[in-house]
Amino acid sequence: MLKVDLGRLGREGSVLVEARIPADDALWEDSGLAWSGPVEIQLRVLSAGSGEIVGRGSVTGTLDQECRRCLEPVSTKFAKDLTIVFVEGDAEADFEDGGAFVLDKNAPNLDLGVAVREEVLLAMNPYVVCDPECPGICPTCGANLKEGACGCTERNQDPRWDALRELKG
Numbered sequence: 001m002l003k004v005d006l007g008r009l010g011r012e013g014s015v016l017v018e019a020r021i022p023a024d025d026a027l028w029e030d031s032g033l034a035w036s037g038p039v040e041i042q043l044r045v046l047s048a049g050s051g052e053i054v055g056r057g058s059v060t061g062t063l064d065q066e067c068r069r070c071l072e073p074v075s076t077k078f079a080k081d082l083t084i085v086f087v088e089g090d091a092e093a094d095f096e097d098g099g100a101f102v103l104d105k106n107a108p109n110l111d112l113g114v115a116v117r118e119e120v121l122l123a124m125n126p127y128v129v130c131d132p133e134c135p136g137i138c139p140t141c142g143a144n145l146k147e148g149a150c151g152c153t154e155r156n157q158d159p160r161w162d163a164l165r166e167l168k169g
Contacts, residue, residue: 002027002112004045006105009053017043017055017112027113031121034064036075041116043082053103055084055112059120065128069136070144080123084115 001019009015019042021027023035043057060079067074086103101115135145143150157165 001025002041002116003109004053004112006108006110009045009047009110014044014046017041017045017057023061027117031117033120033124036062036064043084043112043116045110045112051088052100053086053110055082055086055115057082059116063124067130067134068127069129069134070146071137072130072144072146074128074130076125076128078120078124080120082116082119084112084119086110086115 001021002017004015004017019040021039021041023037023039028035028039039059039061041057041059043055045053045055048054058079058081060077063076063078065074065076066072085100087100088103088105103110137144138150138152140152141150143152
């Protein structure tokens with residue numbers, strides 16, 4: 001699906017890769033990402049003169065996440081511009097030096113899937129809130145404070161904070 005024929009890329013110099021990846025595709029397996037629909041990917045893959053292959057484009061979709069304060073479901077739009085570089089050589093050295101992915105020139109195709117997955121995982125916001133004013137949950141009883149006060153916050157305050165409470169007055 002996200003593969004580029006290296007022979008075609010060598011002949012044409014650039015290839016447009018457009019894909020609509022289902023939310024339950026194996027690419028997202030064990031990533032912790034829950035997409036609410038298909039993920040749209042568009043990349044222009046170019047053969048650079050230095051032997052590198054560069055992919056530039058975008059990834060868009062809608063993620064199903066949890067509010068980090070109240071743990072309720074939140075749908076968030078995901079849109080990320082990508083630049084992915086593939087170079088020949090040692091996998092660990094190349095990635096650590098410049099963030100490039102390894103290119104196997106002996107393979108007939110270049111698989112963009114792993115690189116796209118990595119870039120999406122690094123770009124997603126893990127700290128989503130349903131509302132900037134979301135009060136979250138009570139740390140004592142776990143009640144959702146969006147639904148109203150739980151009543152236990154005044155009774156069970158930590159006495160070690162009493163001196164600061166007196167200053168606040």
